[in-house]
Amino acid sequence: MERPIEIAVVSGKGGTGKTVLASSLARLSESRVVADCDVDGPNMHLLANPTVLEEGALAGHRIAILDAGACTRCGECAKACRFGAVRERDVPEGWLYSIDLLSCEGCAACTMVCPADALHLTDSSSAAWYVSDSSVGPLIHPALAAGQKNASEMVRVLRREARRTAARGGLRYVIIDGPAGIGATAIASVIGTALAVLVAEPTISGIYDLGRMVDLLERLGIKAVGVVNKSDLNPEIASDIAGYLSRKWIPLLGSIPYSDRVNEAISAGKFVVDVAGDDPAVEEIKKVVARILEAATGEARGAAGA
Ligand code: SF4
Numbered sequence: 486m487e488r489p490i491e492i493a494v495v496s497g498k499g500g501t502g503k504t505v506l507a508s509s510l511a512r513l514s515e516s517r518v519v520a521d522c523d524v525d526g527p528n529m530h531l532l533a534n535p536t537v538l539e540e541g542a543l544a545g546h547r548i549a550i551l552d553a554g555a556c557t558r559c560g561e562c563a564k565a566c567r568f569g570a571v572r573e574r575d576v577p578e579g580w581l582y583s584i585d586l587l588s589c590e591g592c593a594a595c596t597m598v599c600p601a602d603a604l605h606l607t608d609s610s611s612a613a614w615y616v617s618d619s620s621v622g623p624l625i626h627p628a629l630a631a632g633q634k635n636a637s638e639m640v641r642v643l644r645r646e647a648r649r650t651a652a653r654g655g656l657r658y659v660i661i662d663g664p665a666g667i668g669a670t671a672i673a674s675v676i677g678t679a680l681a682v683l684v685a686e687p688t689i690s691g692i693y694d695l696g697r698m699v700d701l702l703e704r705l706g707i708k709a710v711g712v713v714n715k716s717d718l719n720p721e722i723a724s725d726i727a728g729y730l731s732r733k734w735i736p737l738l739g740s741i742p743y744s745d746r747v748n749e750a751i752s753a754g755k756f757v758v759d760v761a762g763d764d765p766a767v768e769e770i771k772k773v774v775a776r777i778l779e780a781a782t783g784e785a786r787g788a789a790g791a
């Protein structure tokens with residue numbers, strides 16, 4: 486069985502139109518599995534109407550749960566917690582203790598000191614992942630959980646499940662919607678892929694963010710292509726981006742003009758290619774998607790022949 490061709494859509498920061506391109510690639514490509522690896526803000530499930538078929542959770546990811554009804558507010562847990570995860574929270578009746586799930590490390594110290602048996606550990610639902618059937622075919626996606634722990638491990642698991650699903654179904658592509666930025670989750674999303682698609686916007690900071698992402702991909706040895714979104718909002722900077730990519734030998738696969746209809750479609754939770762079909766931006770997106778698939782297939786062939 487051939488390995489599926491993995492394509493990651495990434496950007497140096499959020500708000501560049503990565504979701505527009507990744508969701509269009511997911512919608513228009515065939516024989517694919519989609520992995521939503523944007524673990525800080527997964528949103529493919531909002532568009533793709535998934536039906537969960539399988540689910541799993543990262544092993545060993547535990548958090549404390551506090552039963553406010555049993556708590557006597559003695560404060561022993563707050564003293565015992567080295568991570569500042571026990572917080573005082575204002576409620577209409579006064580205040581109570583609660584656990585900040587993003588700070589809790591699951592060390593269990595609080596559960597051992599609580600005289601009221603009001604604390605226990607549980608598996609964190611934030612570490613759950615799903616294999617779903619959806620309008621973009623098989624969709625591998627994480628539970629909603631901004632800032633969850635083990636985020637790069639979650640990306641690794643999502644990609645593993647996507648590859649497995651592709652292998653089971655004999656599917657050709659794994660489309661990865663990567664996170665914005667150049668952190669650990671971005672690295673986990675692109676490493677080992679056939680192609681990274683860089684989405685940039687024509688702003689001064691957009692060039693800077695693009696440069697950081699290009700540096701990262703060069704260090705990792707990942708082939709890249711570029712796409713400029715909302716290119717007509719600042720043609721001069723869009724041209725600078727094209728020049729920069731050319732100097733880096735990164736093919737520019739398209740320049741997508743600004744479109745209100747694209748924004749409206751995304752805000753309404755729809756795939757732009759479904760609802761804004763005759764829009765110039767969508768016409769360009771369709772061409773870009775075809776070029777991405779062609780480029781990724783060429784890279785995979787080249788790697789196989791190398
Ligand atoms: S499990 Fe550990 S980190 Fe979490 S609230 Fe309790 S003491 Fe703090």
Ligand code: SF4
Pocket residue numbers: 551555556557558559560561562563582598599600601602603604
């Ligand atoms: S140790 Fe137990 S009873 Fe005391 S404040 Fe914490 S949860 Fe409440």
